[in-house]
Every structure is written in C-alpha cells, then in structure tokens.
Amino acid sequence: MCNGMTPSLSIFVFLLLAAGSAALILLVSHGVGRRPLTPGKDVPYECGMPPADRPSTQFPIRFYKMALLFVVFDVEIVFLYLWAVVVRDLGVFGLVEMFVFIAVLMAALVYVWRKGDLQWE
C-alpha cells in the first residue's frame, strides 16, 4: 500500500525498531552504568527502614471484580466499533438492534451499581 511494503510488514518493522531500541538502551545502560553497588542499595525502599516482611501476595478482591467488569465491557465495545462503522447502511433496523444490545449492557451496569460493586470504600 504505502512505502512499497504491505501494512503488516511496515508495522512489523516499526515494532522491531521500537523493541530493538528499548533493548539497546537497556544493554548500553547495563554496560556503562556505574558499579559495583554499595551494600544496602538493593534493599526494597521503605523510607530507610529495613523491610519487616515481603509484600503480600493477597490483595483485595475488588481488583478482580474490576478486571472482570473490564473484560465484559471491553468485549462489548469491540462489537460496537464494528457496528458504528456501518450504522448508516444498516438504517433503522441496525439502530434498534444495537439499542437493545446497549440496553442489556446498561442493565448489567445498573445491576453491578446496585450491588455496590462500583463503590470503592
């Protein structure tokens, strides 16, 4: 298409450039960075106090719920994108069809809201 290359090849080359420069920067920094470290510098930062224990591997269930909600809505949005591009051609039928779809989504949102899962105490 453009550049005399296919779009996917162009994106791939661009990705390689981005990944390559990130790797190069990290390698150079690793090579020329100051060393050796003075002792104590690799202790996790807690305002100068030696850490009492490791960070907890458990965290509030709220984060999981947020992630679930995200997955649900994000998938719906992909459907909406495809519909949005052709909504003119679909006319009233497509409009009503999608409004029903959105109504179901909104019902889910209202349900989660009423259940108090959007409340972040």
Add this chain to the structure above:
Amino acid sequence: MTTTDILWGVLRIVLIFSAVMGLVAYMTLMERRFLGFFQLRLGPNRVGPGGLLQPIADGIKLLFKEDMTVSHANRFWFRLAPAIALVSVLACFAVVPASPSIVVADIPVAVLYLLALSSLGVYGILLAGWSSNNKYSLLGGLRAAAQLISYEIPLALSIVGVLILAGSMSLVGIVKAQEGLWFVVKQPLGFLLFLVCVSAETNRTPFDLLECENELVAGYQTEYSSMKFGLFYMAEYAHILLASCLVSLFFLGGWNGPLLPAPLWLLGKVFFVFALFIWVRATFPRVRYDQLMGFSWKVLLPLAFVNLMVTAALTVALS
C-alpha cells in the same frame, strides 16, 4: 516489490520512528519549562541555548547511573517490564498519520489496533509493580492497573461517536471525514469525555494516582533506577504524545487547515493539546482514589453511552 522499494520503505519507517523519539524527548523539556513558567521560575535553561540540549543531557546522565536490581525481585520480569511499557506505546505510532502520505501503515482497523495495544501497556505497569518485591510498588501497580482498565472503557466508547460520523476505522479516513467541519463541533460531549479519559490513561494530574508520591513513594517505579526508569519515563511521554495526536486526529481535524503544510498543522494542534495537559497539571490537585474509580463507572460510562446513542440516532435519522 523490488529491493529499492523495501529500502525506501524501511528508511521512511526509520525516519518516522526517529521523529517520534525526538518529539518525545523534547516534550519532557517542554513540560518542565512550562511548569517552571506556571510556577514563576525559569525551568531548565542552562544546557545549550535556552536549555535545548537538556533532554540529551538527561539521557546521558541516566545511562551512566547505577543499574540497580532490588534483592529478591523477579529479575526477568523486572527487566522486561519497562521495555513492555515503552514498546507497547511506541507501537501505536505505527498507525498514527502526520498527513495522508506520512504514515507507517494506514490500516483499515487502526482504531482496533490502538485499543488492543493500549490494553497491553497495562502489563508493563502491573509486572513492574509485581516483580519489584516492594509493598509500595505492588500497591501502585495494582491501583494503576485498576485505574487504567476503568478509564479504558469510557475512552473506547467516547470515540464510537467519531466512528459513526466518519464511517471508517482508519485514522486517515477519520481525518478526511473532517475536511468540512471538525468533529469537536459535532461531538462536544465525546470530545470532553475523550479528553478526561485520556488524561487518566496517561496518568496526568488530577488522575496521577499511580505515583502519588505522598502515599506510594513513586508507585510501580519506586525500585527502578538508571535507564530502566528512563524507559518508563519515555513511555509516559510517548503516551502523552500519542494522546495529543489522537485528540487532534479524532476531534480537531488532524492535518486539515489552510495555507500551512499538513504535518505542520497537526504538529501545531498536538502542541496545543499538550499545552492544555500541562496547564491542567499545573492547575488541579489530585483526586481521591475512590472518587477516581467512581467517576469512571458512574459518570463517564453512562455519559459515553448517551453520547453514542444520540449520535447514532441522529445519524440514522438524517441519512
């Protein structure tokens, strides 16, 4: 295609990539200078004429800093996380056009591509927080991930209105659809929603809870030093550059404008939007975390649905 074609193609891509990197570097300087002016001080102006060599000096300084890895960190992910954060943002620029011809790849599903890659960026932050063996990092990473995914939903919904009006998911197509009238006029609510969500996605004040220094030290990047921190820093500014580009392309008519060449118009608009972000940063205090999460799901999301349904109904009624 011939070998010459491929070489020219690669050269173009390298040029566009360098332009993006250069812009990212100088946006850090612009932000620091502007914030300085907002606070009635000069900002960095000592390195080179007017401080113009400051980003290069910063880069060299970071390169020579001690490259620390915290004890008991998961070394593999600890090193990979900054690279994921940077590469996932930079990859987005592959579909961002500066004019109809200056673009790496004008693909018909560019908006989906952007949505997919911006979700990938969360991994960099989450892995950085998780692999750091630091309580603040872990909390910061979790908070960041929850914030980013919460604002991703209204962000993605707010541009459905633009897609309906443009009838295309290609960024070039969307800008071409704005040749007569910018979408900010037809989509004022969508524009505002997009602006708010984008500043939350790029962790700008008032939504910079990822690294609220008085609660979490520096959030997920607490344990990062040297160029690993530098990559996060670059990723942050690349993200802001991307956000400014997208606001200009979706709502401000992209490169459309009289007299001046197309890329200059886009650049001007990008700088205008970026200046707006800096202005917001200099003006507003940080919101509370529960306010932040509630605002996305209870205010922005319903508004985005209203905007989408009104736009769709009007479009069908008028066509």
